[in-house]
Amino acid sequence: MSAVLVRPARREDCGEIQRLIQALATFEKFPHGPKLTIEDLERDGFESSPAKFKCFVAEMPDESKTFCGYAMYFPIYSSWMGKGIRIEDLYVTPEFHGTGLGKRLFSLVAKEAYEGDFCRVEFTALGWNPAAGFYRHLGAENVTDSEERNVWRLYRNGMEKLLLHAK
Amino acid sequence: MSAVLVRPARREDCGEIQRLIQALATFEKFPHGPKLTIEDLERDGFESSPAKFKCFVAEMPDESKTFCGYAMYFPIYSSWMGKGIRIEDLYVTPEFHGTGLGKRLFSLVAKEAYEGDFCRVEFTALGWNPAAGFYRHLGAENVTDSEERNVWRLYRNGMEKLLLHAK
Numbered sequence: 001m002s003a004v005l006v007r008p009a010r011r012e013d014c015g016e017i018q019r020l021i022q023a024l025a026t027f028e029k030f031p032h033g034p035k036l037t038i039e040d041l042e043r044d045g046f047e048s049s050p051a052k053f054k055c056f057v058a059e060m061p062d063e064s065k066t067f068c069g070y071a072m073y074f075p076i077y078s079s080w081m082g083k084g085i086r087i088e089d090l091y092v093t094p095e096f097h098g099t100g101l102g103k104r105l106f107s108l109v110a111k112e113a114y115e116g117d118f119c120r121v122e123f124t125a126l127g128w129n130p131a132a133g134f135y136r137h138l139g140a141e142n143v144t145d146s147e148e149r150n151v152w153r154l155y156r157n158g159m160e161k162l163l164l165h166a167k
Numbered sequence: 168m169s170a171v172l173v174r175p176a177r178r179e180d181c182g183e184i185q186r187l188i189q190a191l192a193t194f195e196k197f198p199h200g201p202k203l204t205i206e207d208l209e210r211d212g213f214e215s216s217p218a219k220f221k222c223f224v225a226e227m228p229d230e231s232k233t234f235c236g237y238a239m240y241f242p243i244y245s246s247w248m249g250k251g252i253r254i255e256d257l258y259v260t261p262e263f264h265g266t267g268l269g270k271r272l273f274s275l276v277a278k279e280a281y282e283g284d285f286c287r288v289e290f291t292a293l294g295w296n297p298a299a300g301f302y303r304h305l306g307a308e309n310v311t312d313s314e315e316r317n318v319w320r321l322y323r324n325g326m327e328k329l330l331l332h333a334k
């Protein structure tokens with residue numbers, strides 16, 4: 001098998017990126033999660049300044065140009081240590097598990113973070129996700145375990161209620 | 168007591184913001200966490216384009232102009248729902264607990280998120296933090312509890328090791 005090509009995403013990749021976002025959501029048992037259209041991804045990643053996300057994509061080594069993995073990320077900030085990177089999604093299709101592709105994608109983001117003097121790469125994962133061992137092997141620390149750090153979210157219905165009461 | 172003034176931060180606020188970042192870290196039992204200088208905060212928040220963070224600050228209602236709270240935040244992105252906001256820090260000094268100041272700071276960020284059509288406001292908190300009840304009261308959901316969503320971090324020493332091995 002010839003090598004998978006991993007490269008930064010371009011605007012015309014958004015259809016394939018959206019397909020893999022759906023595949024990841026289905027794997028995570030939230031098949032109805034994804035709501036973004038290809039046009040949303042084109043606008044947010046390639047027509048906005050600054051781009052709202054960046055992406056590495058992995059292209060199958062054949063003429064299909066089908067994608068077999070991606071890593072979506074964007075800058076974050078720590079009030080202790082300064083700029084960081086968050087990996088929002090990291091996904092490799094099942095047939096490429098065990099080929100080192102996940103590590104290649106992760107390492108490319110880590111390289112960008114390291115060379116750009118970012119303080120850390122952060123991401124979240126579901127507790128049952130079997131990738132936990134893989135993340136640990138790559139040197140990442142589960143800070144929900146070590147610091148009991150919990151993730152909280154306020155969705156739009158929560159914002160609405162809050163702003164009604166705040167009036 | 169006259170009302171506390173809550174307003175967007177300006178460049179000259181970075182000294183007071185840094186003081187409160189330290190106060191929050193001390194409260195969180197990580198007093199040696201903060202490493203950023205006032206100049207770092209000035210550069211990242213007020214001399215970079217785009218700014219790496221935004222901030223609301225709460226000013227004491229007296230001539231001291233001392234701060235009694237702040238909320239630091241920045242944009243994030245969801246591959247399912249699009250743009251969001253992360254609150255990195257939300258802090259109110261102990262003497263202002265119970266005055267509604269935390270809710271005012273949180274609501275201002277939620278207002279910006281709601282009116283800007285952001286999909287969610289996300290933040291992390293330590294599991295033992297007594298503010299959990301406050302967050303829930305404001306409408307936020309602990310997705311570490313509900314989805315078993317864990318936070319992972321790769322620090323610079325982890326990046327170094329990974330990139331050495333990836334060579």
